[in-house]
Each structure stands twice: as structure tokens, then as C-alpha cells.
Amino acid sequence: MDQRLDYSEKGKEAMKAMYGLELYLAKSSIERHLLHLIKFRVSQINGCAYCLDMHSKDLRAAGETEQRLYMLDAWRESPFYTDRERAALEWAEALTLVTEGHVRDEVYEIAKAEFNEQELIDLTLAVTTINAWNRISIAFRTTPGTYQPPKLAHHSAE
Amino acid sequence: MEQRINFAEKGQGAMKALFGLGGYLMKSAKLDKNLIELVNMRVSQINGCAYCLDMHSKDLRAAGETEQRLYLLSAWREVSFYTEKERAALEWAEAVTLLKDREVPDEVYEIARAQFSEEELIDLTLAVAAINSWNRINVSFRTVAGGYVPGMFSAQAA
Numbered sequence: 001m002d003q004r005l006d007y008s009e010k011g012k013e014a015m016k017a018m019y020g021l022e023l024y025l026a027k028s029s030i031e032r033h034l035l036h037l038i039k040f041r042v043s044q045i046n047g048c049a050y051c052l053d054m055h056s057k058d059l060r061a062a063g064e065t066e067q068r069l070y071m072l073d074a075w076r077e078s079p080f081y082t083d084r085e086r087a088a089l090e091w092a093e094a095l096t097l098v099t100e101g102h103v104r105d106e107v108y109e110i111a112k113a114e115f116n117e118q119e120l121i122d123l124t125l126a127v128t129t130i131n132a133w134n135r136i137s138i139a140f141r142t143t144p145g146t147y148q149p150p151k152l153a154h155h156s157a158e
Numbered sequence: 159m160e161q162r163i164n165f166a167e168k169g170q171g172a173m174k175a176l177f178g179l180g181g182y183l184m185k186s187a188k189l190d191k192n193l194i195e196l197v198n199m200r201v202s203q204i205n206g207c208a209y210c211l212d213m214h215s216k217d218l219r220a221a222g223e224t225e226q227r228l229y230l231l232s233a234w235r236e237v238s239f240y241t242e243k244e245r246a247a248l249e250w251a252e253a254v255t256l257l258k259d260r261e262v263p264d265e266v267y268e269i270a271r272a273q274f275s276e277e278e279l280i281d282l283t284l285a286v287a288a289i290n291s292w293n294r295i296n297v298s299f300r301t302v303a304g305g306y307v308p309g310m311f312s313a314q315a316a
Binding site: 004011021117128136138 | 179
């Protein structure tokens, strides 16, 4: 599985444009941990190895449990996630799989029950951004594994 | 079909971040603008985004694209209307959008690299990622289609 091309080197200006989105999201009204959970789930759906490695490390460094990451594939069947997390996951999945149902009214109602308009806009941008990163990494076969989270939490070594 | 959230009004910060991508693609990307628009239209067909189809068809026609090439776009493989470069771009755009089996196959990468340099392919991928983002935003918030006039967003994207 060779990396096809190094876009961080050959596409510096393009990456700068992508980081503009991240800068906005860093100041968003949505809890950081929830954003990470969403990024991990979307990366599962799209099958982005680099992103799964990165976001699992970020989540664990921030104190997320192994079990909640293992069960995320079956979040609907698990009692481990809050209503707010479930609403965010529902929204994220519907947007990611946009051709399946075109984000049905029921999904919108679920999301609206937990998030105000500003939060829902920010959540939507987070979902579209991780979808964008997934596509870039999958298209260019970015080699996963080397990512290190900025600060290692003391309990990440379990 | 009521608009759910007026994204342009309530999400100006998010829009600004997204226009950063658009600005890069309009100014710095090493790709033919008409080619990017054709890709925008094709991806919007796949994702079923009405607002985007209205917008990009109008932009394409205003730039001199023929009706026929737009009517036949969803069957581009079966017709001779599109250049080798356009066909390669459409092939790449579809694969990166659909992520079938969670990958972009080697054969598609080879087709794309035969027509585009690494830098061009990075820009094309960014364009595909960007239109996938816009499609999801407009579908999820049910943005009302039909009111677009070519050039109305030029100032913001500059």
C-alpha cells in the first residue's frame, strides 16, 4: 500500500485552504470531544485508515475509553452514548451517506432536538470537512500510523 | 420543500471558511475552470443537490457550455462529447465521491495521472471534496433552488 503522492508537499496551497476550515471549527460552539467522535465515525464509514489512526489517538489522549471506540460501529445498539452524541452521530451518518435518503425529516428533527441552529451549522461543517479529508487521504493512499496527538494524556498508555 | 436553515444568513463564518476553498480553486488551482464546473455538476448529480445543479448549470451555460453536453453528462461514458481530459476528471470525481468499497482503485488513479500532473490532481481532488461539502450542506438544510444568478458569489469567493 504505497502512498500515491505527497499532497502535504505538492499541494501546500490546497492544504492551506483546507486548514481554513479547521481554523473555523477550532472556534466552533460544539464540544471538541464530540467533534472528534464524529470524525472517527465518518472515517469508519468512508474507510479512511489515516483518519482512523489519527482520531482514535486524539480521542484516547483526551480520555475516551477503548470500549466506546470499539462499539461505535454499533452505536445504535449500545447504551454507551448520550442523547446528544446519538443525535450528532445520526446527523453525521445521514450527511455522509447523503445519497441514501437525502437527510430525511426524521433525522433533522432528532438533530434539532439536541442542537440549536448555530451548533447544527457547525456540526454540519465538521461532517463535510472530515468527509473532505477522508476523500483526500483515500484518494492518495496516505500512509497511516505516524500521527501523534499534540499532548499525551497520562492515561492514554492503557 | 421548505428550507430548514438559512445557511447563508446564519452560517456566515462557516460560509467564509468554505469560500476559502472556492477562492483557492478559482485563483490558484492549475485546472481549467470549465472542467471544474463540469465536475461540480456531475458530483451534484450523484449527490442529488438541486441548488447546486441549478447553480452550476447556469454557470456552465453562461460560460458557453452547450445544452447537449449538460443533458448527456450523467451518461458521459456512453458518448463522444467529452475530451480525454474531461473523461479522466469525471472518472476521478465519481470514484472520489462514491468511495466504492471505501477506496479509489488503482485503475482510476492511473487514468487520472495519465491526464493530470500531481499538482493538478491535488487541485482536482480538492474541487471534488469541496463540491461534496456544498452538496451535503444544501441537501441537509434544503436550500431552495432556482434563485441563483451567475456571478452572485464572486465577491465573497475573491
